[in-house]
Amino acid sequence: MGLQVTVLCIDCPALDAARLRTLGVYEGARVGIVDTRSGMLLDVRGARLALGWKVVHGIRVLPA
Amino acid sequence: MTATTSAATHLRLDVARVAAPQALRVALVGNPNAGKSTLFNALTGMQAHVANFPGVTVEHAEGAYVHGETAVTLIDLPGTYSTAPQSPDEEIALDVLTGRHRGVRAADVIVVVVDATNLERNLFFATQVVDLGRPTVIALNRMDRAAAEGTRIDVPELIHELGVVVVPVTATKGQGVDRLRHAIARATALPPAPSRIGLGDETNVERRYAWISGIVERCVARQPAKPRTASDRVDAWLLHRVWGLAAFLLVLLLVFQAMFTGARPLTDGIESLVGLASTLVTTALPPGDLRSLLVDGVLAGVGSVLVFLPQIAILFLFIGLLEDSGYMARAAFVMDRYLRPLGLQGRSFIPLVSGYACAVPGIMATRTIQQREERLATIMVVPLMSCSARLPVYALLIAAFVPAVTVGFVGLQSLTMLGMYLLGTGAALAVAALFRRTLLRSDTRALIIELPPYSVPSARVLVTSASQRVRIFLRRAGTVIFSISILLWALAHYPRPRAEGMPVTAEQQLSQSALGRIGHAIEPAVRPLGYDWKIGVSLVASFAAREVFVSTMGTIYSASSDDGTTALVQRLRAERDPHTNRLAYTPLIAIGLMVFYVFALMCTSTVAITVRETGGGWRGARWAALQFGYLLALAYGAAFVVYRAGLALGFGGGA
Amino acid sequence: MTAELQGVVALTVVAAAALYVARRAWSSWRAARIAASGARTAGCGSGCDCR
Numbered sequence: 001m002g003l004q005v006t007v008l009c010i011d012c013p014a015l016d017a018a019r020l021r022t023l024g025v026y027e028g029a030r031v032g033i034v035d036t037r038s039g040m041l042l043d044v045r046g047a048r049l050a051l052g053w054k055v056v057h058g059i060r061v062l063p064a
Numbered sequence: 065m066t067a068t069t070s071a072a073t074h075l076r077l078d079v080a081r082v083a084a085p086q087a088l089r090v091a092l093v094g095n096p097n098a099g100k101s102t103l104f105n106a107l108t109g110m111q112a113h114v115a116n117f118p119g120v121t122v123e124h125a126e127g128a129y130v131h132g133e134t135a136v137t138l139i140d141l142p143g144t145y146s147t148a149p150q151s152p153d154e155e156i157a158l159d160v161l162t163g164r165h166r167g168v169r170a171a172d173v174i175v176v177v178v179d180a181t182n183l184e185r186n187l188f189f190a191t192q193v194v195d196l197g198r199p200t201v202i203a204l205n206r207m208d209r210a211a212a213e214g215t216r217i218d219v220p221e222l223i224h225e226l227g228v229v230v231v232p233v234t235a236t237k238g239q240g241v242d243r244l245r246h247a248i249a250r251a252t253a254l255p256p257a258p259s260r261i262g263l264g265d266e267t268n269v270e271r272r273y274a275w276i277s278g279i280v281e282r283c284v285a286r287q288p289a290k291p292r293t294a295s296d297r298v299d300a301w302l303l304h305r306v307w308g309l310a311a312f313l314l315v316l317l318l319v320f321q322a323m324f325t326g327a328r329p330l331t332d333g334i335e336s337l338v339g340l341a342s343t344l345v346t347t348a349l350p351p352g353d354l355r356s357l358l359v360d361g362v363l364a365g366v367g368s369v370l371v372f373l374p375q376i377a378i379l380f381l382f383i384g385l386l387e388d389s390g391y392m393a394r395a396a397f398v399m400d401r402y403l404r405p406l407g408l409q410g411r412s413f414i415p416l417v418s419g420y421a422c423a424v425p426g427i428m429a430t431r432t433i434q435q436r437e438e439r440l441a442t443i444m445v446v447p448l449m450s451c452s453a454r455l456p457v458y459a460l461l462i463a464a465f466v467p468a469v470t471v472g473f474v475g476l477q478s479l480t481m482l483g484m485y486l487l488g489t490g491a492a493l494a495v496a497a498l499f500r501r502t503l504l505r506s507d508t509r510a511l512i513i514e515l516p517p518y519s520v521p522s523a524r525v526l527v528t529s530a531s532q533r534v535r536i537f538l539r540r541a542g543t544v545i546f547s548i549s550i551l552l553w554a555l556a557h558y559p560r561p562r563a564e565g566m567p568v569t570a571e572q573q574l575s576q577s578a579l580g581r582i583g584h585a586i587e588p589a590v591r592p593l594g595y596d597w598k599i600g601v602s603l604v605a606s607f608a609a610r611e612v613f614v615s616t617m618g619t620i621y622s623a624s625s626d627d628g629t630t631a632l633v634q635r636l637r638a639e640r641d642p643h644t645n646r647l648a649y650t651p652l653i654a655i656g657l658m659v660f661y662v663f664a665l666m667c668t669s670t671v672a673i674t675v676r677e678t679g680g681g682w683r684g685a686r687w688a689a690l691q692f693g694y695l696l697a698l699a700y701g702a703a704f705v706v707y708r709a710g711l712a713l714g715f716g717g718g719a
Numbered sequence: 720m721t722a723e724l725q726g727v728v729a730l731t732v733v734a735a736a737a738l739y740v741a742r743r744a745w746s747s748w749r750a751a752r753i754a755a756s757g758a759r760t761a762g763c764g765s766g767c768d769c770r
Contacts, residue, residue, distance in 0.1 A: 010070075013510075015150065015507065015509070016510045016512065018148065018150065022146040022188070023185065023514070024188070026270055026273075028124070029270075035299065035303070041299060041515075045182075047182050047185055047514060048517070049301075049341055049515070050295075050303065050397045050511075050513050051510070051512070052397075052404075052511030053401075054511070055510035350725075351722070353725045353728075354724075358728075500764065544740075548735075550736035551733065551737060
């Protein structure tokens with residue numbers, strides 16, 4: 001898909017949210033969406049991050 | 065200390081000095097996938113060993129080297145993303161790093177490995193470490209790959225921005241390693257880096273990333289290229305829930321096919337060598353106990369295990385290939401979807417797959433699973449993933465009793481092998497699900513996994529690590545199996561039957577030996593499974609280590625054959641029950657026996673590590689006992705069902 | 720080498736092997752005890768390929 005988005009809100013359990021933030025996925029961050037067919041594959045500052053469904057439901061993004 | 069010729073010996077003598085407390089203690093940290101292990105090996109030149117921190121059960125790799133006048137002890141810590149720890153692994157790493165851990169002297173120098181191709185996220189952790197205020201050196205790794213991507217990093221500017229020494233290296237090629245050693249040696253003499261404004265708080269993620277963005281902008285000239293589109297396209301397939309799974313199964317099948325057919329020439333070669341050695345000994349010595357010990361005990365016993373070396377080596381190579389190429393992470397992601405309904409997550413996948421090689425590192429790999437219940441459930445079932453020690457057992461029985469025909473384009477033998485592996489894997493998943501619904505309930509954590517870029521693993525690295533494992537296997541063969549073969553030979557030859565004037569056949573002599581008597585005593589317990597006392601004895605002996613089954617059978621059949629040169633496989637096929645004269649072993653019995661080995665836990669190392677990783681002490685012992693017990697029950701039950709059902713269906717049993 | 724001498728040598732080898740196995744078993748047991756008490760751990764035991 002190759003879309004650049006801004007993370008709007010993260011609504012996950014605290015521990016998962018903390019891990020996401022450490023990896024660069026926090027509110028206001030710009031990430032790229034690579035693929036969403038199986039979970040979500042993100043391009044976060046050059047690295048590829050794969051997220052499982054449970055986490056994906058808690059992340060809202062806005063096209064940048 | 066006499067003058068030595070080889071540099072290696074010189075280094076070894078100095079390493080002895082390193083154990084002294086004056087050695088410089090250096091900790092190696094960094095993100096996972098940053099190349100820490102490769103750099104560790106490059107720095108220590110493979111002179112590493114596994115050690116432990118006192119008071120905890122986390123292992124780390126410890127090595128040493130000498131640079132000029134300085135002796136250095138290097139400690140490799142687990143990969144970490146942040147100084148706010150999020151798993152048991154990370155906690156220990158950080159405690160040791162910050163000196164909070166009692167009983168361990170804090171490191172004098174910290175080396176942070178930063179992946180130049182993934183700069184921002186790596187710098188997140190690196191700058192946190194620098195802020196700890198201890199002597200720090202940054203090793204900027206993968207410079208070759210960064211250059212290939214068109215990324216140019218202004219290292220002096222980076223040093224200026226960060227306030228610490230930055231040494232560009234390429235660990236896989238050994239470039240920059242000497243400069244790194246130099247920087248490490250001088251690190252304690254430098255003033256600490258100034259702490260950055262407002263970043264003392266380690267939870268201030270956004271501000272730190274913002275600061276790092278600024279640094280990267282100033283120091284890095286990047287090509288506006290779009291790297292990894294090809295890789296992303298591949299990922300679109302490999303991460304797909306159906307195609308990804310299919311791909312994984314295909315990979316497994318390929319591996320097994322390679323193991324069977326690819327290894328054949330080497331296996332035959334080793335078998336001939338062992339036969340040659342036997343002949344040599346037989347001609348060199350007159351008949352007697354020593355000759356029998358050497359031929360029937362040592363050569364038969366150890367030889368029957370060595371024969372599987374090529375297959376095991378191929379397995380190790382493939383596992384290394386899957387890991388280093390980056391595929392494992394994708395497989396873990398695909399499997400996450402299928403593991404969730406069972407109560408596991410994708411992170412359980414890597415320990416499980418490691419269990420195909422050996423349960424012990426598989427169980428240790430569960431440390432990345434944050435959740436206690438998920439971790440315990442994974443530990444309980446890892447032994448069900450058929451480890452490499454089971455390979456000789458499967459291979460022997462398949463070679464003897466499964467015809468070498470092809471079904472379509474795949475050999476029946478490989479299919480049987482695959483079947484055993486699938487049985488173990490399926491059982492592992494089922495039992496894990498059961499555990500998670502009964503004893504070990506909890507919510508599952510979400511999966512967040514980093515996918516490293518695909519890379520072609522260096523053949524040299526692959527071969528080195530595979531040969532390290534092979535060497536360990538050989539060491540085990542040379543020591544434990546060697547001694548046990550000798551002992552088994554003794555049990556099979558003493559006490560000698562009283563000479564009553566009649567010539568005694570080898571079979572009778574075996575039957576009356578200590579081993580034979582034990583076997584007969586056990587026989588009632590194994591007869592329901594279709595086994596005779598010879599299998600019974602081998603079974604019991606292999607509870608110490610599975611390969612012992614093969615060497616025991618080797619010894620028993622050498623002991624009971626009058627000519628002593630027929631191959632074990634042929635002897636098994638020809639074996640008849642002395643009373644009924646029916647075939648002692650049939651394919652059905654062989655399958656049942658393999659099924660037993662799929663399930664039973666027969667490895668003292670696994671028991672030991674389970675005790676440790678489940679908490680140690682009596683608590684750990686209870687979990688290990690539970691693990692052993694349920695696996696034994698499963699083994700006996702399954703073997704029983706397979707045998708009896710097979711008989712009922714008319715497949716034909718033995719005596 | 721005569722048969723008697725062979726017999727003696729064989730028995731010696733067996734005894735040595737028995738001692739070796741006993742010593743390995745003893746140190747594994749002791750390591751497990753120490754690990755259980757949480758003080759230290761002795762590593763993986765015989766022959767597995769820890770990484």
